[in-house]
Amino acid sequence: MAKLSGKKLVAKSLKNEGVTTVFTLCGGELMEIYDACADEGIEFIDVRHEQAAATAATGYATASRGPGVAMVTSGPGVVNMAPGIAGAWYASAPVIGICTHTPHYLEGMGSFQEFDSRDMYRSITKWRGYCTSTKRIPEYVATAFRHANAGRKRPVLLDFPDDTLVAKVDEKVVQAIPANRYRTMSHPHGDPEVVKRAIEWLLDAEKPGILIGSGILWSGASEELIRFAELLKIPVCYTLSGKGGIPDDHPLCGGMVAYNWGSIAGADVLLAIGARFEEGLGYGHGTFYAPDVKVISVDIEPTEIGRNRAVDLGICGDARVILNQLIEEAEKALGRTRKKRKETDWVRSARNSATFIHEILYSEASSSNKPIDPRRLAREVCDFLGKDSYIIIDGGDILAHTVSLYNSSFPGSFMMGIGGSLGLLGGSIPFAIGVKTAKPDKGVVVVTGDGSFLFHGSEIDTAVRHNKQIVVVISNDCQWGMVRHGQQFLKLRDVCTKLNEHVRYDRYAESLGAYGELVTEPEEIKPALKRAFDSGLPAVLDVRTDPSIMSFATYSVKKEKAKQLESL
Numbered sequence: 086m087a088k089l090s091g092k093k094l095v096a097k098s099l100k101n102e103g104v105t106t107v108f109t110l111c112g113g114e115l116m117e118i119y120d121a122c123a124d125e126g127i128e129f130i131d132v133r134h135e136q137a138a139a140t141a142a143t144g145y146a147t148a149s150r151g152p153g154v155a156m157v158t159s160g161p162g163v164v165n166m167a168p169g170i171a172g173a174w175y176a177s178a179p180v181i182g183i184c185t186h187t188p189h190y191l192e193g194m195g196s197f198q199e200f201d202s203r204d205m206y207r208s209i210t211k212w213r214g215y216c217t218s219t220k221r222i223p224e225y226v227a228t229a230f231r232h233a234n235a236g237r238k239r240p241v242l243l244d245f246p247d248d249t250l251v252a253k254v255d256e257k258v259v260q261a262i263p264a265n266r267y268r269t270m271s272h273p274h275g276d277p278e279v280v281k282r283a284i285e286w287l288l289d290a291e292k293p294g295i296l297i298g299s300g301i302l303w304s305g306a307s308e309e310l311i312r313f314a315e316l317l318k319i320p321v322c323y324t325l326s327g328k329g330g331i332p333d334d335h336p337l338c339g340g341m342v343a344y345n346w347g348s349i350a351g352a353d354v355l356l357a358i359g360a361r362f363e364e365g366l367g368y369g370h371g372t373f374y375a376p377d378v379k380v381i382s383v384d385i386e387p388t389e390i391g392r393n394r395a396v397d398l399g400i401c402g403d404a405r406v407i408l409n410q411l412i413e414e415a416e417k418a419l420g421r422t423r424k425k426r427k428e429t430d431w432v433r434s435a436r437n438s439a440t441f442i443h444e445i446l447y448s449e450a451s452s453s454n455k456p457i458d459p460r461r462l463a464r465e466v467c468d469f470l471g472k473d474s475y476i477i478i479d480g481g482d483i484l485a486h487t488v489s490l491y492n493s494s495f496p497g498s499f500m501m502g503i504g505g506s507l508g509l510l511g512g513s514i515p516f517a518i519g520v521k522t523a524k525p526d527k528g529v530v531v532v533t534g535d536g537s538f539l540f541h542g543s544e545i546d547t548a549v550r551h552n553k554q555i556v557v558v559i560s561n562d563c564q565w566g567m568v569r570h571g572q573q574f575l576k577l578r579d580v581c582t583k584l585n586e587h588v589r590y591d592r593y594a595e596s597l598g599a600y601g602e603l604v605t606e607p608e609e610i611k612p613a614l615k616r617a618f619d620s621g622l623p624a625v626l627d628v629r630t631d632p633s634i635m636s637f638a639t640y641s642v643k644k645e646k647a648k649q650l651e652s653l
């Protein structure tokens with residue numbers, strides 16, 4: 086009977102999970118794992134920082150709606166990977182972080198690169214496995230995938246001491262567990278009685294509203310959402326991370342709450358699906374909510390229901406399954422009464438306010454000034470993007486400008502490379518590499534601030550080496566704009582917020598083998614984007630933007646801060 090090393094078992098177990106790509110940065114103990122994985126047909130994308138490995142895995146997971154895998158070395162590798170895993174945690178992405186460890190029998194003795202990863206990762210992973218038995222490797226890998234994918238998706242850490250990886254075991258003592266045998270393939274349904282009550286309330290409501298978050302995207306429920314909203318003629322608003330759950334040009338789309346707060350404000354019954362009542366939703370309180378609104382909250386994670394605000398009905402389960410249940414109940418109820426829902430003034434006003442706000446923002450983005458108005462840059466990029474491209478955004482003010490102008494075309498076409506609500510700048514380049522790996526036939530565009538680009542700009546090198554065409558548009562205002570604008574608004578010292586005015590990001594990209602262009606004229610943005618795509622290479626456009634333009638997001642946050650300072 087053949088003997089298998091732990092490294093072989095890791096490779097075989099990953100293959101068993103259907104893994105085809107792993108994001109990594111090398112280390113001594115990883116070399117034979119690379120070989121073993123190559124034998125199994127698993128490809129590696131080697132990045133320039135371990136944080137980027139986890140962030141690329143997050144991009145891969147987000148685009149594929151499945152697990153993403155990052156593999157790093159012991160000690161420094163796993164220390165460096167942590168911020169990327171934190172981003173995955175806040176983005177609710179099922180990322181499997183794999184690291185090695187100094188031998189178990191030397192634990193606590195101070196061996197070179199020994200590090201207690203499980204303790205460090207406690208608050209940013211759902212599960213942490215430390216495997217000290219070679220024959221149990223398949224079980225640990227299976228457990229990691231099971232935890233990452235169960236309920237609300239989140240990252241996990243798999244830690245393998247080197248002695249576990251080096252030891253060999255008889256093939257026959259190893260239990261290979263088929264991936265479909267240790268986790269349920271069905272998705273949790275909502276309680277039918279509660280679903281029925283939700284439909285009664287929504288049918289009785291004069292001003293029903295739907296609020297969606299990223300749960301819609303993770304469960305792949307956009308189609309069902311649209312069918313349900315159309316059936317009952319209910320306007321739909323979305324949170325920042327729910328953007329893309331419904332196309333912006335859909336007649337029932339009321340836009341993003343942060344901008345079009347008015348669209349469904351005053352709803353008498355509000356159905357929140359996969360949207361959490363966190364800061365972006367005023368923690369569930371404020372003028373957006375009618376005082377006697379009935380809130381129905383749908384979430385895969387039971388502890389999210391009732392967090393920060395009381396709800397009137399809670400339905401725990403998978404968004405797509407529950408929307409199908411809601412559709413079925415609604416059809417039954419409408420069939421009984423033979424009524425068809427009509428479009429009301431309430432629906433029209435939600436749509437009109439969304440269109441009105443978009444038109445204002447769009448017209449404000451038409452300046453032909455030089456340096457280029459960053460709003461114009463955002464508008465040009467959004468106009469350029471076909472219906473078939475992903476956009477990934479990063480940065481401060483430029484992020485806010487772009488969010489407000491981008492009309493999402495297909496579910497998930499819009500993504501943030503900033504670790505969900507963590508707001509972790511700088512991830513967009515590796516994130517985009519992960520997206521391009523999962524969706525090689527789609528266009529992938531990054532819009533980022535110059536400051537944010539600098540965190541992981543070196544990953545352009547990764548994109549070149551692995552032939553991942555991502556087109557990166559830098560709003561180069563030579564500053565940490567969002568923070569510097571805050572300093573100006575609050576009349577504080579102009580310190581620590583300037584960036585290098587001499588740098589040429591296009592030349593930096595060219596030196597790495599990518600396509601690069603400096604753009605100083607607003608009319609040149611679209612042609613430069615076309616040239617970038619036509620080059621067939623990863624590309625960087627260094628677009629010189631006006632440092633004086635503050636985004637609406639910065640303005641409103643700083644206004645609030647000024648009020649607080651005054652009241653002290």
Ligand SMILES: Cc1ncc(C[n+]2csc(CCOP(=O)(O)OP(=O)(O)O)c2C)c(N)n1
Pocket residue numbers: 479480481482483484508509510511533534535536537538560562564565566567568
């Ligand atoms: C990792 C990280 N560090 C610091 C911050 C604080 N921060 C928020 S916005 C911002 C400025 C972003 O500047 P840039 O990327 O150039 O975009 P701009 O605002 O200039 O458009 C900073 C530093 C953060 N959110 N994340």
Ligand SMILES: [Mg+2]
Pocket residue numbers: 534535536560561562563564565566
């Ligand atoms: Mg900037």
